[in-house]
Amino acid sequence: MKELIKFYQNDYGMALPLLLSSGFGSLGLAVVSRFAMSGLVMAAALIVMTIALNFWGRNRYQMSLQTIQQGLLECSQQENEQKIQLLQQEHNETISRVCIEKIEIERNRINTLIMNLEQRFDALLNRFSGQDAQNITPCKITQSSIETRIADLSQRFDALIDYLDQQTENSEPQQLCPIGLVPLCQKVLPIWANQIEMARGHTEESVANLAQRFDALSQRLDAAVIASQSTVEGDQSHHGGIVELLQTSQLKLGSITQALSASLEDKEKLLHSIEALSSFTNKLSQMASEVSSIANQTNLLALNAAIQSARAGDAGHGFSVVADEVRKLARLSGGIGKQINETIDSVNEAIEDTLVISHKFAQQDKNTLNKAEHIIDSVLGHFARAATGLTDSAELLRTENNAINLEISEVFVDLQFQDRVSQILALVCDDLKKLENHLNELNEKDSENVNHAVNVEQWLEELTQTYTMEEQLAAHRGEKTSINTGETSITFF
Amino acid sequence: MAKTILFVEDSASVRQVMKTALTREGYDVILACDGQDALTKLDGGKIHLIISDVNMPNMDGLTFVKKAKQLPNYKFTPIIMLTTETQESKMNEGKAAGVKAWIVKPFQPPHLLAAVSQLIQA
Numbered sequence: 001m002k003e004l005i006k007f008y009q010n011d012y013g014m015a016l017p018l019l020l021s022s023g024f025g026s027l028g029l030a031v032v033s034r035f036a037m038s039g040l041v042m043a044a045a046l047i048v049m050t051i052a053l054n055f056w057g058r059n060r061y062q063m064s065l066q067t068i069q070q071g072l073l074e075c076s077q078q079e080n081e082q083k084i085q086l087l088q089q090e091h092n093e094t095i096s097r098v099c100i101e102k103i104e105i106e107r108n109r110i111n112t113l114i115m116n117l118e119q120r121f122d123a124l125l126n127r128f129s130g131q132d133a134q135n136i137t138p139c140k141i142t143q144s145s146i147e148t149r150i151a152d153l154s155q156r157f158d159a160l161i162d163y164l165d166q167q168t169e170n171s172e173p174q175q176l177c178p179i180g181l182v183p184l185c186q187k188v189l190p191i192w193a194n195q196i197e198m199a200r201g202h203t204e205e206s207v208a209n210l211a212q213r214f215d216a217l218s219q220r221l222d223a224a225v226i227a228s229q230s231t232v233e234g235d236q237s238h239h240g241g242i243v244e245l246l247q248t249s250q251l252k253l254g255s256i257t258q259a260l261s262a263s264l265e266d267k268e269k270l271l272h273s274i275e276a277l278s279s280f281t282n283k284l285s286q287m288a289s290e291v292s293s294i295a296n297q298t299n300l301l302a303l304n305a306a307i308q309s310a311r312a313g314d315a316g317h318g319f320s321v322v323a324d325e326v327r328k329l330a331r332l333s334g335g336i337g338k339q340i341n342e343t344i345d346s347v348n349e350a351i352e353d354t355l356v357i358s359h360k361f362a363q364q365d366k367n368t369l370n371k372a373e374h375i376i377d378s379v380l381g382h383f384a385r386a387a388t389g390l391t392d393s394a395e396l397l398r399t400e401n402n403a404i405n406l407e408i409s410e411v412f413v414d415l416q417f418q419d420r421v422s423q424i425l426a427l428v429c430d431d432l433k434k435l436e437n438h439l440n441e442l443n444e445k446d447s448e449n450v451n452h453a454v455n456v457e458q459w460l461e462e463l464t465q466t467y468t469m470e471e472q473l474a475a476h477r478g479e480k481t482s483i484n485t486g487e488t489s490i491t492f493f
Numbered sequence: 494m495a496k497t498i499l500f501v502e503d504s505a506s507v508r509q510v511m512k513t514a515l516t517r518e519g520y521d522v523i524l525a526c527d528g529q530d531a532l533t534k535l536d537g538g539k540i541h542l543i544i545s546d547v548n549m550p551n552m553d554g555l556t557f558v559k560k561a562k563q564l565p566n567y568k569f570t571p572i573i574m575l576t577t578e579t580q581e582s583k584m585n586e587g588k589a590a591g592v593k594a595w596i597v598k599p600f601q602p603p604h605l606l607a608a609v610s611q612l613i614q615a
Contacts, residue, residue: 208505215513409602412510416599419504420577423548468548468578488604489579489597493588 024049107146114149121156182439189436193429200425207418214415218408225394225401232387232394242387249383253376260369267365271358278351281344288340295334302327420469427466496613497521501531501545501557502575507598511544511575514602515609528552532560535567542613543567544605547576547583555583558590571612575600 028046032039144152234241305323309316438454460476467473474480498520502508508524515522523540525531527549534540543561547554554574561567573594574587584595594608 204505208509211506211509211513215509218513218517412514412602413599415506415510418506419598422504423577468576468580470579488600490600490604490608491584491595492608493593493595 020053024053110146114146114153117153118149121153121160125156125160182443186436186439186443189432189439193432193436196425196429196432200422200429203418204422207415211412211415214408214411218405221401221404225397228390228394228397232390242390246380246383246387250380253380257369257373257376260365260372264362264365264369267358267362271355271362274351274355274358278348278355281348281351285341285344285348288337288344291340292334292337295330295332295337298330298333299327302330423468424472427472430466431463495519495521496541497523497539498609498613499523499525499531499534499540499543501525501528501543501549501554503527503546503549507546507575510602511605514606518606518609520609528554528557528560531557535561535564540567540570542609543570543572544575544609545572547574547578547587555586555590558587558592562591573605573608573612575605 025046028042032042230241232242234244302323305326306320309320309323312319464473464476467476498515500508500511500515500522502511502524503526505526508526512522512524523534525534528545529552531543531545532552543558545554545557554576558572558574561570561572571593572591573596574592575596575598577598578584579597587595593612596605596608
């Protein structure tokens with residue numbers, strides 16, 4: 001504030017010459033008007049005075065400006081110093097706070113690292129937990145300071161290193177990776193892979209051939225069963241089979257025996273007819289005798305008539321002619337009756353001969369028919385037994401075929417395991433190739449002196465990812481598995 | 494008229510087994526040894542059903558199924574996957590691709606034939 005007043009004071013001082021010059025001007029005008037002086041002289045005097053005053057005022061102004069600048073400079077310097085002090089204070093506080101936080105974070109991190117280190121140390125100690133290693137105490141979770149824990153850990157590490165050195169000195173030198181193992185693996189792994197691949201290929205080919213042969217066997221068996229069935233039962237409409245043949249034979253042979261029986265019956269009928277004919281001949285013979293008797297009586301009657309006509313004289317002459325004619329007819333009838341009798345006798349003889357022969361033939365036919373029926377029955381019996389045997393064989397064949405087909409179906413299930421085995425071996429081959437490639441990479445990195453540690457867990461995890469079957473996972477975990485072959489797992493979407 | 498089935502399988506023995514089983518049932522069978530081979534077989538006559546393995550060289554079964562389903566003639570053809578694969582994720586992938594049934598090897602031929610008969614008549 002003082003500076004501002006000073007500034008205004010200086011400003012006022014700068015305006016003073018102007019006021020003075022104005023006063024001098026007014027004074028000059030009054031003097032000129034009073035003392036009648038030359039105006040030019042007065043004006044010159046006033047100009048000189050004005051210029052002088054102007055110079056004086058400028059100097060004063062510059063002086064006051066310098067004073068103001070100085071004042072301002074001092075003022076701003078003072079303020080700046082105060083601000084700088086404040087800023088420095090804040091800065092220091094912030095840095096302290098951040099540092100404390102950072103230190104805390106770092107402390108926690110170091111704590112975690114030390115804890116991990118201690119755990120790993122314990123794990124390492126467990127791997128070498130021999131009798132001699134018992135003097136190395138395992139780490140314990142403590143609240144002691146980091147420096148103390150690091151110091152303890154360093155001591156334990158030193159003890160472990162000493163122990164391991166001692167063990168190494170005492171025992172025979174052991175190499176985690178014996179010399180020559182890597183090149184050996186590089187050489188032998190592809191050979192193993194090739195051998196497995198070759199074995200896989202052979203198995204595949206053999207099993208395919210086996211399946212083909214089973215198929216051929218099954219087809220041939222089917223064909224045999226069909227042939228057997230068609231032999232026994234005929235075709236689909238049961239035509240042409242042995243059963244039909246037997247039935248047809250039975251029918252045809254039956255019809256022959258029936259025909260023979262019918263013929264025999266006809267012959268017997270004929271015999272009866274002939275016998276009946278024989279009885280007719282007796283009647284004919286009787287009738288012929290009666291004819292002869294009538295002829296004799298007629299002859300006697302004609303003779304009596306002739307006698308009577310002779311007695312009658314001429315009147316009976318005509319009657320005697322008739323009587324003679326009647327006697328002729330009677331003799332003729334008697335002769336014919338005799339001839340008939342003779343003929344009938346001949347016929348009777350012939351009929352009797354025929355009857356004897358017919359009886360003989362009828363008996364022979366009967367015997368032949370009986371024999372034929374016996375033979376036919378015997379042959380048909382043989383056929384029937386053969387047909388029954390064939391039918392039984394066909395049925396047995398069909399049953400066996402069904403059983404074999406079932407067995408073949410089971411064999412087909414077993415044959416599918418070749419596919420599973422093939423996939424498992426293919427994965428083993430792939431992993432062997434991967435190991436081979438890894439060893440080749442290691443070999444290259446060896447020359448470049450690069451760290452080539454194998455991440456076993458990652459390797460095993462990647463191997464697990466390639467599995468497609470449950471038993472692969474089980475085998476990976478070292479478990480025993482049993483594979484279900486009975487039920488097919490089908491999921492419909 | 495006999496129905497035609499395309500059977501895609503890299504294992505020669507399983508191909509033989511299935512050909513026998515399907516032929517005995519009266520189906521006409523076309524064989525392919527991997528997905529790529531199967532795609533060329535789709536150019537031929539009408540195929541009523543496809544049976545495919547999953548893990549195969551050159552082109553796997555699921556890729557083949559996706560490509561087959563893009564063909565207009567085979568958009569609605571029923572597909573059965575026949576595989577040793579039991580992972581749920583693979584089955585879901587198959588389902589999304591349009592597969593109708595998932596059969597795990599080893600399988601009983603009559604069970605497969607029943608599934609084939611069911612899907613081919615649907």
